[in-house]
Amino acid sequence: MAAPHRLFIANRGEIALRAIETARALGVETVLGVSAADRDSLAARAATRAVVLGPAAASASYLDQRLVLHAARASGCTALYPGYGFLSERAEFAALCEAEGMIFVGPSSAQIAAVGDKLAARSLAETAGVPLTSGSPEIADVPGALIAAERIGYPVITKASAGGGGRGMVVARSADELARGFGPAAAEAAAAFGDGRLYLERYVTRARHIEVQAFGLGNGDVLHLHERDCSVQRRYQKMVEEAPAAILPDAVRAGLHRAAIALLGSIAYANAGTVEFLYDEERATFAFLEVNARIQVEHPVSEAVTGIDLVRWQLGQAMGTPQETRQRDIHCRGHAIEVRILAEDPARRFAPSPGRITRWRPPVGPGIRLDSAVAEGSMVPPYYDSMIAKLIVHAETRAGAVARLLQALGDFEVEGIATNIGFLQTLVGHRDFRENRVHTRWLEQTLLLPEAAAA
Amino acid sequence: MAISMADIEAIVAQFEKSDWRTIELVADGVELRLSKDGSAGVVCAAAPRATPTPAQGATHGAAEGAEQGAAPATDASSPPSGLVVTAPSLGTFYRAPRPGEPSFAEVGQVVAKGQELCLIEVMKLFTTVHAPSAGVVIAIHVIDGQLVEFGQPLVSIEPES
Numbered sequence: 318m319a320a321p322h323r324l325f326i327a328n329r330g331e332i333a334l335r336a337i338e339t340a341r342a343l344g345v346e347t348v349l350g351v352s353a354a355d356r357d358s359l360a361a362r363a364a365t366r367a368v369v370l371g372p373a374a375a376s377a378s379y380l381d382q383r384l385v386l387h388a389a390r391a392s393g394c395t396a397l398y399p400g401y402g403f404l405s406e407r408a409e410f411a412a413l414c415e416a417e418g419m420i421f422v423g424p425s426s427a428q429i430a431a432v433g434d435k436l437a438a439r440s441l442a443e444t445a446g447v448p449l450t451s452g453s454p455e456i457a458d459v460p461g462a463l464i465a466a467e468r469i470g471y472p473v474i475t476k477a478s479a480g481g482g483g484r485g486m487v488v489a490r491s492a493d494e495l496a497r498g499f500g501p502a503a504a505e506a507a508a509a510f511g512d513g514r515l516y517l518e519r520y521v522t523r524a525r526h527i528e529v530q531a532f533g534l535g536n537g538d539v540l541h542l543h544e545r546d547c548s549v550q551r552r553y554q555k556m557v558e559e560a561p562a563a564i565l566p567d568a569v570r571a572g573l574h575r576a577a578i579a580l581l582g583s584i585a586y587a588n589a590g591t592v593e594f595l596y597d598e599e600r601a602t603f604a605f606l607e608v609n610a611r612i613q614v615e616h617p618v619s620e621a622v623t624g625i626d627l628v629r630w631q632l633g634q635a636m637g638t639p640q641e642t643r644q645r646d647i648h649c650r651g652h653a654i655e656v657r658i659l660a661e662d663p664a665r666r667f668a669p670s671p672g673r674i675t676r677w678r679p680p681v682g683p684g685i686r687l688d689s690a691v692a693e694g695s696m697v698p699p700y701y702d703s704m705i706a707k708l709i710v711h712a713e714t715r716a717g718a719v720a721r722l723l724q725a726l727g728d729f730e731v732e733g734i735a736t737n738i739g740f741l742q743t744l745v746g747h748r749d750f751r752e753n754r755v756h757t758r759w760l761e762q763t764l765l766l767p768e769a770a771a772a
Numbered sequence: 773m774a775i776s777m778a779d780i781e782a783i784v785a786q787f788e789k790s791d792w793r794t795i796e797l798v799a800d801g802v803e804l805r806l807s808k809d810g811s812a813g814v815v816c817a818a819a820p821r822a823t824p825t826p827a828q829g830a831t832h833g834a835a836e837g838a839e840q841g842a843a844p845a846t847d848a849s850s851p852p853s854g855l856v857v858t859a860p861s862l863g864t865f866y867r868a869p870r871p872g873e874p875s876f877a878e879v880g881q882v883v884a885k886g887q888e889l890c891l892i893e894v895m896k897l898f899t900t901v902h903a904p905s906a907g908v909v910i911a912i913h914v915i916d917g918q919l920v921e922f923g924q925p926l927v928s929i930e931p932e933s
Binding site for chain 2: 350352369377
């Protein structure tokens with residue numbers, strides 16, 4: 318038998334705790350690298366050992382690649398769990414681990430690089446026969462834009478070649494709007510990225526964000542764990558995630574799964590990954606968005622409906638246990654919904670509200686799961702992402718899950734810091750949400766309308 | 773003007789009452805860093821000699837580090853006579869520039885301000901740790917080649933008066 322593995326956890330918060338607990342269940346020791354701000358965290362106490370990497374600033378602790386790898390090596394670890402965020406999708410970090418003989422629990426550095434670049438991923442998708450949003454090559458000026466838009470069909474949206482995040486994005490419903498919006502969009506892109514090049518894409522008025530959870534075996538075989546609907550977003554940030562995507566016609570759903578498998582299979586993808594799509598509800602068509610080469614925040618809803626422990630699969634594969642589950646053994650049962658509990662104050666435009674949690678009474682009961690790394694008395698530090706917990710419910714039907722979620726949110730007691738729990742209650746109780754009539758802009762156009770008007 | 777333990781106690785009391793998050797003070801051979809959220813790391817006040825020095829290093833957990841951070845500043849019985857130099861980041865601690873060469877500093881040795889005390893290695897990248905003040909080395913807390921964490925005490929210096 319090979320020497321036992323020891324796992325370095327290169328993350329914090331709930332995903333760190335989740336990985337520690339899963340490793341413990343597998344009999345694997347863990348070493349958690351923390352910043353000085355997290356030395357008393359629940360995850361630090363749960364790990365076999367915790368080492369303080371550096372000061373609170375993530376750039377001098379969690380994001381310092383050499384520091385993290387040195388800590389992993391010097392503490393006798395054989396494998397490293399990156400989680401999501403931080404170093405999880407840095408191809409050069411995965412390559413550094415490979416060069417140093419440290420098992421990176423995830424895809425290879427080459428696979429991360431292959432899907433990490435927006436244009437490279439698009440051409441991969443194209444080669445694999447995955448539908449893409451109809452778009453144009455780079456456009457030089459207004460006349461060029463008008464010609465391209467005629468071909469694509471209105472409405473169109475301008476996008477910056479050099480980056481995302483809403484910069485350089487203008488929606489045009491007519492040639493007139495496009496002629497007026499093109500110049501300002503190019504100027505905005507130039508200001509944001511130092512590069513004003515634009516291209517056009519067809520704009521989907523009522524789009525759903527639907528993604529397929531995949532798990533690659535590394536030999537070209539890729540399993541899918543069905544799909545998720547993550548359309549409820551604020552500023553491109555997911556707030557509610559569900560599995561399955563109840564809105565999909567079965568034929569489209571099957572096509573979506575096939576597309577994800579074809580794309581990841583073409584690079585013999587290994588470990589957990591997600592292929593994101595934009596679903597046009599009016600036309601019942603989908604188009605490729607991007608690949609996330611890591612475990613995602615919302616993976617528990619897929620676990621709830623399939624009964625599969627994805628983190629266990631990740632660790633098992635990385636540590637050499639062959640995955641013997643077949644696609645035909647993976648079934649989707651019932652409906653699951655996750656909401657992200659944030660230390661943010663909706664009344665103050667979702668300003669972060671770090672501080673000491675003086676009361677923490679999460680809901681309990683059948684079909685309720687809480688992934689968290691805080692407890693009563695915990696300090697929520699101001700330096701990192703504001704997500705403090707994920708509440709996941711599972712029921713036979715979507716309506717049952719919504720009812721269970723409303724009940725659970727009502728039972729959730731948190732004091733000492735502001736949270737979005739009250740806001741989530743309003744959201745989940747909204748008629749549009751209950752009837753599943755949402756899209757990616759729904760939150761901004763309904764509950765957040767006052768905020769949008771003020772912006 | 774020398775800073776007394778009573779002064780430090782008064783500063784700590786004021787800090788606790790205030791809504792400040794961190795405070796840093798460097799004066800007369802005393803270096804004081806207080807933090808309400810641990811962000812300033814482990815430090816560094818007066819009187820390392822009176823502080824029990826546990827077996828340091830790689831095996832201790834995060835909670836222990838936090839206790840070290842809290843203890844020295846409130847220990848009223850010890851005179852403010854020493855400086856603890858702590859690790860600027862996690863890394864491997866080396867007392868000498870190269871294996872087999874003499875150590876940068878030994879206990880009892882007089883060092884000048886800015887003199888090299890030790891090295892911290894992170895993936896073959898070496899950071900030199902310098903003496904923050906002239907004085908006598910009164911303790912070296914870590915064994916050569918050991919993994920140290922951010923904020924861990926490395927060397928204590930009795931500053932020149």
